Amino acid sequence: MNPPPSCPLCHGDAGLVLWRDSLCRVVLADEAGYPGFMRVILNDHVREMTDLPVADQRALMNVVFACEAALREVMAPDKVNLASLGNVVPHLHWHVIPRFGDDPHFPNPVWGVKQRDKLRAVQSDLDAQLAAAINRLLARVPEKG
Amino acid sequence: MNPPPSCPLCHGDAGLVLWRDSLCRVVLADEAGYPGFMRVILNDHVREMTDLPVADQRALMNVVFACEAALREVMAPDKVNLASLGNVVPHLHWHVIPRFGDDPHFPNPVWGVKQRDKLRAVQSDLDAQLAAAINRLLARVPEKG
Numbered sequence: 001m002n003p004p005p006s007c008p009l010c011h012g013d014a015g016l017v018l019w020r021d022s023l024c025r026v027v028l029a030d031e032a033g034y035p036g037f038m039r040v041i042l043n044d045h046v047r048e049m050t051d052l053p054v055a056d057q058r059a060l061m062n063v064v065f066a067c068e069a070a071l072r073e074v075m076a077p078d079k080v081n082l083a084s085l086g087n088v089v090p091h092l093h094w095h096v097i098p099r100f101g102d103d104p105h106f107p108n109p110v111w112g113v114k115q116r117d118k119l120r121a122v123q124s125d126l127d128a129q130l131a132a133a134i135n136r137l138l139a140r141v142p143e144k145g
Numbered sequence: 146m147n148p149p150p151s152c153p154l155c156h157g158d159a160g161l162v163l164w165r166d167s168l169c170r171v172v173l174a175d176e177a178g179y180p181g182f183m184r185v186i187l188n189d190h191v192r193e194m195t196d197l198p199v200a201d202q203r204a205l206m207n208v209v210f211a212c213e214a215a216l217r218e219v220m221a222p223d224k225v226n227l228a229s230l231g232n233v234v235p236h237l238h239w240h241v242i243p244r245f246g247d248d249p250h251f252p253n254p255v256w257g258v259k260q261r262d263k264l265r266a267v268q269s270d271l272d273a274q275l276a277a278a279i280n281r282l283l284a285r286v287p288e289k290g
Contacts, residue, residue: 047224048213048217048224048225049210049213049225049227050210050213050214050217050225057206057210058203058206061202061203061206065194065195065202068193068194068195069195072193072195079193079230079231079232079235080193080194080195081228081229081230081231081232082194082228082229082230083226083227083228083229083230083254084226084227084228085224085226085227085228085254086224086226087224087226087244087251087252087253088252090224099232106232107232107233108232108256109228109230109232109254109256111253111254111256111257112256112257
């Protein structure tokens, strides 16, 4: 469908791009207290996973899982949270969130009640490390299924 | 790994089972205000999607997407929310949630701040309709990748 004028994910990358192909892009989310929080954003304006052809569903999830693998490799989080919600912005995007037992909301979802004020110390080259890991992990995957 | 004694998803179905195979099961979640809220629960105790072989990742997501398709067919929600969190129970399970503009938390995630008190009227045979749709949608999918 044509990009709706009001969709922020149709007009701009919506974050620092770590990886992209013709289907989607991986961006850093810049959420306070959550270094390494990434989003995988479909390039086209599509509402639900089941609006995509199966090959694109698989290709998109491959990218989501590559982000999870990169987070585990670089940050060793206690848990990874994956979510596709889109109630406010109904343009397919996946949240890929490294969670730690002492992060602001743990064990709640990041959308739940805050449990503590805490900013994690971050390695200065975190973004570059994540980008390198994702690029390596996805280097051998064909673009679309 | 062996089922941990304390894991509720290892000891019991954790809901009314609508569909199952050797990899996973689909259960009704019984969350107040959210008829049709389903969970896709891996049978084995596995922590993260990237702990699964790729064939099982794909098979599990096929079931998640079949649940989404069934919800759209039976309930026509305004949006479907998909999430794998597992901070409290680190045993792979996917929340598949039909969302409506007038549901208790919309447009927030169901884990966010409640917006209104509202209980949706539900067709009396909703569970049976969902089970029928899921079974039909998954009838032709091989069990594991």
